[in-house]
Amino acid sequence: MQPSISGGRLKAPQYKDVFCDHVMPLTEMQAQVESSRCYYCYDAPCIQACPTQIDIPSFIRKINNGNIKGAAIDILSANIMGGTCSRACPVETLCQEACVREHAEKKPVQIGSLQRFATDEFFKQLDSEGKNKKTGEKPFTRAKSTGKKVAVVGAGPAGMSCAHRLAMLGHSVTVYEAREKAGGLNEYGLAPYKMTDDFAQKELDFILSIGGIEVKTGKRLGQDIQLDGLKKDYDAVFLGLGLGSTNRLGIEGEDLPGVIDAVAKISEIRQAQAKDPSGSALAKVPVGRNVVVIGGGNTAVDIAIQIKRLGAEFVTLVYRRGQEDMSATHHEQELAQKNGVVLKTWAKPSRILGDSKGVTEVQFEYTAISGGKLSGIGEFFSLKADQVFKAIGQKLEFSGLDVDGGKIVVNDQFETKMAGIFAGGDCVGPGEDLTVTAVQQGKLAAMAIDQKLAKSQGGKRG
Numbered sequence: 095m096q097p098s099i100s101g102g103r104l105k106a107p108q109y110k111d112v113f114c115d116h117v118m119p120l121t122e123m124q125a126q127v128e129s130s131r132c133y134y135c136y137d138a139p140c141i142q143a144c145p146t147q148i149d150i151p152s153f154i155r156k157i158n159n160g161n162i163k164g165a166a167i168d169i170l171s172a173n174i175m176g177g178t179c180s181r182a183c184p185v186e187t188l189c190q191e192a193c194v195r196e197h198a199e200k201k202p203v204q205i206g207s208l209q210r211f212a213t214d215e216f217f218k219q220l221d222s223e224g225k226n227k228k229t230g231e232k233p234f235t236r237a238k239s240t241g242k243k244v245a246v247v248g249a250g251p252a253g254m255s256c257a258h259r260l261a262m263l264g265h266s267v268t269v270y271e272a273r274e275k276a277g278g279l280n281e282y283g284l285a286p287y288k289m290t291d292d293f294a295q296k297e298l299d300f301i302l303s304i305g306g307i308e309v310k311t312g313k314r315l316g317q318d319i320q321l322d323g324l325k326k327d328y329d330a331v332f333l334g335l336g337l338g339s340t341n342r343l344g345i346e347g348e349d350l351p352g353v354i355d356a357v358a359k360i361s362e363i364r365q366a367q368a369k370d371p372s373g374s375a376l377a378k379v380p381v382g383r384n385v386v387v388i389g390g391g392n393t394a395v396d397i398a399i400q401i402k403r404l405g406a407e408f409v410t411l412v413y414r415r416g417q418e419d420m421s422a423t424h425h426e427q428e429l430a431q432k433n434g435v436v437l438k439t440w441a442k443p444s445r446i447l448g449d450s451k452g453v454t455e456v457q458f459e460y461t462a463i464s465g466g467k468l469s470g471i472g473e474f475f476s477l478k479a480d481q482v483f484k485a486i487g488q489k490l491e492f493s494g495l496d497v498d499g500g501k502i503v504v505n506d507q508f509e510t511k512m513a514g515i516f517a518g519g520d521c522v523g524p525g526e527d528l529t530v531t532a533v534q535q536g537k538l539a540a541m542a543i544d545q546k547l548a549k550s551q552g553g554k555r556g
């Protein structure tokens with residue numbers, strides 16, 4: 095490791111707050127004022143823009159009337175991870191972009207913050223078993239048992255949303271998860287300044303409080319369990335595997351020490367934060383002085399911001415096309431710049447230089463579009479680097495099902511070409527790779543599985 099890479103770049107007390115909420119939650123008064131800005135539109139465009147179709151005007155009206163439970167039930171019955179989505183959704187390109195007040199005055203109703211207010215306040219009303227502290231009632235209950243068993247593989251947003259809906263419909267669910275903790279990228283990937291206070295695990299506990307869901311961690315499909323076995327032992331299977339491995343750059347020097355997969359580093363940072371909220375584990379995370387990030391999506395922006403906040407001196411994010419082509423939203427790009435990250439566009443890495451101690455420099459070639467194709471123009475520049483983060487996309491790790499464009503092929507019921515095996519979330523083709531999309535697909539797949547199981551016994555249950 096290069097001597098310039100070390101932990102403890104900040105003063106000890108700074109670690110506690112380095113990843114505090116980047117959007118502060120609303121106070122009760124602020125929620126009152128903000129909810130009164132909604133026009134409660136008929137045929138509200140914000141609902142159409144929400145991938146889970148939450149009845150947004152209805153929950154906002156309930157907040158305004160002081161009915162927190164009603165507001166939260168509106169949200170959670172459409173999106174059981176409404177708490178995470180209120181923190182992580184790119185609302186500026188979804189519901190808030192569609193809000194009529196965005197069009198009229200460039201000041202949309204703060205739907206994401208109101209959604210967070212409703213779900214956070216509602217969770218405060220529940221005890222550790224997910225029951226209302228006053229009435230002992232659970233907000234979501236199970237239907238009469240169908241006697242059917244479903245296996246869910248992957249405990250990320252898609253898998254857990256599917257499991258919850260299946261449990262609600264009376265099926266018995268076993269979730270198999272490869273990692274040590276359930277939660278998928280909610281636990282291991284979302285930026286720590288979006289998911290403070292161990293929220294991913296709190297939300298998971300709430301989801302499991304419905305009952306009828308058993309989670310088995312440390313069980314990897316293809317290694318500890320096999321698809322054939324699951325098919326035999328269960329009435330249906332849902333795969334919510336996400337995209338487990340990272341694309342390679344395919345250039346010289348890629349395997350030098352200090353050239354790191356951005357998702358793995360983000361996971362290390364998230365787990366350090368979860369281990370010790372006082373920040374002492376974060377202080378041990380190795381951070382370089384001159385950091386280069388390669389990529390143009392959310393993952394690239396996230397690692398750049400996180401490593402800069404942990405004390406890297408210079409962080410440069412390099413993207414091969416223009417800023418307007420980056421898949422990270424404008425809001426995320428702005429956040430990166432506000433955090434001191436330098437964005438450099440129209441350049442691609444050509445080789446990484448260094449020695450056995452680690453990387454020292456990255457050489458880039460300027461790019462341009464020529465004849466409709468992106469290519470290098472033969473002019474080069476170098477950036478000094480002791481850490482290089484690769485964030486050029488992820489890919490499916492699992493093989494054994496039909497794949498198109500790197501994703502599992504499913505029909506409009508989220509069933510794969512293998513009957514009885516369903517899939518959803520990042521591992522399948524349709525939809526953007528977002529938490530909210532994964533939650534919606536998991537929910538829709540659960541409903542399709544339920545229909546199929548009901549049909550298989552002539553519409554009768556149990």
Ligand SMILES: Cc1cc2nc3c(=O)[nH]c(=O)nc-3n(C[C@H](O)[C@H](O)[C@H](O)COP(=O)(O)OP(=O)(O)OC[C@H]3O[C@@H](n4cnc5c(N)ncnc54)[C@H](O)[C@@H]3O)c2cc1C
Pocket residue numbers: 182183184247248249250251252253270271272273276277278279280283284285288313314315316334335336337338357360392393396491492518519520521526527528529530532
């Ligand atoms: C760094 C990063 C930041 C992001 N930030 C945002 C954001 O701010 N907002 C947003 O909306 N989206 C964000 N996303 C995208 C979002 O996290 C994903 O779209 C979402 O998590 C997809 O959910 P999923 O359930 O399909 O997959 P995942 O969350 O990846 O979950 C898949 C689960 O399956 C498990 N698994 C995989 N293979 C196996 C196997 N063979 N056997 C058993 N278990 C297995 C994995 O361990 C994992 O727990 C981000 C993604 C990344 C990488």
Ligand code: SF4
Pocket residue numbers: 131132133134135138139140141150151192193194195203205
């Ligand atoms: S579009 Fe805006 S104003 Fe209309 S219902 Fe939705 S949040 Fe309210």
